[in-house]
Amino acid sequence: MxxxxxxxxxxxxxxxxxxxxxxxxxxxxxxxxxxxxxxxxxxxxxxxxxxxxxxxxxxxxxxxxLEQIREVVEAPDGSTRRDRLAAFLTELDERIERLRAAREMVAHAVGCPREDFLACARLREILHDCRAHEDGTARAHAREPFGGDRVGAER
Structure with missing residues (x-):
């Protein structure tokens, strides 16, 4: 009431x-x-x-x-508030990309034509593409496939 x-x-x-x-x-x-x-x-x-x-x-x-939220809502002005959110937006975009890559891996494993997806060259390629950049940051997808021509029939 x-x-x-x-x-x-x-x-x-x-x-x-x-x-x-x-x-x-x-x-x-x-x-x-x-x-x-x-x-x-x-x-x-x-x-x-x-x-x-x-x-x-x-x-x-x-x-x-909660700390990030407090920093945003208690910021002294709209400009500072926007700057704090912009930094978080970058983090959020990176998290979305990592989730997209994780989803790609899981979707492939679920639909993999191999008897055991752990033996799948395409899955290994996806996982290889998730390795870290030289600066230590994760990357979600690389351009060069791991395994080369061996993966063609198993995709």
């Missing part, structure tokens, strides 16, 4: 997102969420808090840590 003064209780706010109230309390303890006010021992939240929780939920779904 919504509070009569237009504010939300912690239970109402958490329930709107399918969260437990202790999650909001934790976010409060790490500086992500601050109640508008307290009435006795009860926290009260506004529609702005609903927006903040939605932002936190989506940022977590995108893979940001």
């Amino acid at each position: 919504k509070s009569s003064d237009g504010e939300l209780t912690i239970g109402e706010l958490a329930g709107a997102f399918g969260l437990a109230t202790h999650v909001l309390r934790h976010w409060e303890s790490v500086g992500l969420l601050h109640p508008a006010r307290r009435v006795g021992d009860r926290r009260r939240y506004t529609d702005d808090h609903r927006f903040r929780v939605a932002l936190i939920v989506q940022a977590k779904a995108a893979g940001l840590s």
Whole structure:
């Protein structure tokens, strides 16, 4: 039941997102969420808090840590906020590429025509392509196949 003064209780706010109230309390303890006010021992939240929780939920779904989210939402201005998100966007793009490569490997293994996909030259090529760059960063796919002509019939 919504509070009569237009504010939300912690239970109402958490329930709107399918969260437990202790999650909001934790976010409060790490500086992500601050109640508008307290009435006795009860926290009260506004529609702005609903927006903040939605932002936190989506940022977590995108893979940001609570610390990263705090750095973004507590940034002094929009430009700094955008810069922090730009750095995360680069990380997210790299993660998506690694996931794409992992999916390619799993999809091949599932549909592999070999009796045992571990003996498949194409799978070995995919795994070889996942090795690290010289600078230590992972790469998802290389241009030169491992195994050369031996993989043609097994793709």
